[in-house]
Amino acid sequence: DTAVSQTPKYLVTQMGNDKSIKCEQNLGHDTMYWYKQDSKKFLKIMFSYNNKELIINETVPNRFSPKSPDKAHLNLHINSLELGDSAVYFCASSQSMSGGTETQYFGPGTRLLVL
């Protein structure tokens, strides 16, 4: 069984479009995250949610809007896509947010290409 799943795995779209990426975890975890990995493999946190509540909101353009309908799901909606949004987006989850010793479990990633 997949612990953290993301859909779609690949997303190719035109500049200016709006798209969503979905994430689900079946680990019973309280905390979920969105990360962006750029072309140089640098991984940076975008958002984190704990029990459906937004905890971390990095300096991400407000074209990016996360939504957590329940604690097993964290979706990412992106408006007015730009070329610079092309990257791999990873969802992750952890049992809680206790001080960084928690194991984060990552999904397989969504490869977004904006043309």
Place this chain on the structure above:
Amino acid sequence: TQLLEQSPQFLSIQEGENLTVYCNSSSVFSSLQWYRQEPGEGPVLLVTVVTGGEVKKLKRLTFQFGDARKDSSLHITAAQPGDTGLYLCAGTGNTGKLIFGQGTTLQVKP
């Protein structure tokens, strides 16, 4: 801003060789993790170190956390092709979030 710098960024070695990857910062981290990422997949946690000077071993991998908790190293003994991948260090910053280094891409040739 807390930053983690990894070196080297790329490493290509022959099977059987030893290697060390370094993760350095000017900031103190309360804990440090090492992840391994294979192509087309998400990172997978290898180890978490929390105490300054701590050494942890995972088969042929040895992880060390610096005494001052500002740096860490990953040493692989007798590397194998299956060790090929992207190695990422990540520290818990003072805001509680994970801060990743830029990664070390390791290629082990048979």
